[in-house]
Amino acid sequence: LAKTTQPISMDSYEGQEVNITCSHNNIATNDYITWYQQFPSQGPRFIIQGYKTKVTNEVASLFIPADRKSSTLSLPRVSLSDTAVYYCLHPLILTGGGNKLTFGTGTQLKVEL
Amino acid sequence: DVKVTQSSRYLVKRTGEKVFLECVQDMDHENMFWYRQDPGLGLRLIYFSYDVKMKEKGDIPEGYSVSREKKERFSLILESASTNQTSMYLCASKLGQGPIDTIYFGEGSWLTVV
Numbered sequence: 001l002a003k004t005t006q007p008i009s010m011d012s013y014e015g016q017e018v019n020i021t022c023s024h025n026n027i028a029t030n031d032y033i034t035w036y037q038q039f040p041s042q043g044p045r046f047i048i049q050g051y052k053t054k055v056t057n058e059v060a061s062l063f064i065p066a067d068r069k070s071s072t073l074s075l076p077r078v079s080l081s082d083t084a085v086y087y088c089l090h091p092l093i094l095t096g097g098g099n100k101l102t103f104g105t106g107t108q109l110k111v112e113l
Numbered sequence: 114d115v116k117v118t119q120s121s122r123y124l125v126k127r128t129g130e131k132v133f134l135e136c137v138q139d140m141d142h143e144n145m146f147w148y149r150q151d152p153g154l155g156l157r158l159i160y161f162s163y164d165v166k167m168k169e170k171g172d173i174p175e176g177y178s179v180s181r182e183k184k185e186r187f188s189l190i191l192e193s194a195s196t197n198q199t200s201m202y203l204c205a206s207k208l209g210q211g212p213i214d215t216i217y218f219g220e221g222s223w224l225t226v227v
Contacts, residue, residue: 034215041221042221043205044216046215051212061171086153090212091212098144098167098208099163100169101146101216105151
């Protein structure tokens with residue numbers, strides 16, 4: 001099973017950098033690591049995806065070490081609007097067909113003034 | 114943009130009723146998923162499907178069934194609703210079997226069983 005582990009919650013203040021780490025010890029060779037963001041009463045939405053080293057987009061950066069058993073989502077200079085639940089995911093590609101997409105409990109990030 | 118539409122945003126049903134939650138996606142995606150979300154438990158996978166008439170059990174399939182008669186539509190069925198099935202249900206879709214395809218979620222259906 002594709003299993004991920006993240007902290008349950010994190011608190012931060014506006015303007016700070018936030019790093020959320022996820023461990024995925026049984027990641028397979030072909031797996032990519034993807035992070036999703038979810039606001040209350042909405043479905044999760046894609047933030048960033050990577051395979052190894054570092055990926056950056058307009059929203060976040062993603063750091064993946066060489067062994068790929070963990071990944072760190074970095075949110076620069078957070079604001080109140082970044083308060084959300086963040087999920088890391090790596091899909092399990094089934095040999096018989098289909099992707100089993102198992103999310104973890106996610107990390108509730110709370111940003112305060 | 115990909116659109117995943119869940120037919121009902123809020124439902125209230127009685128214990129023992131048969132409940133249908135419908136989900137439609139408009140981008141010809143092969144994969145569709147049903148999750149439930151409860152406080153402190155994150156997203157839990159109920160069932161998924163990678164093709165028409167194909168279905169696979171997720172992590173918590175008990176008490177649920179699914180139907181995928183057309184590629185764009187994936188239905189979640191609660192054969193006999195119980196109060197412990199009160200939850201938010203999320204439908205999602207994904208283009209293909211590749212590892213990099215983005216997952217698109219619907220807005221969620223809030224089900225209360227009384």
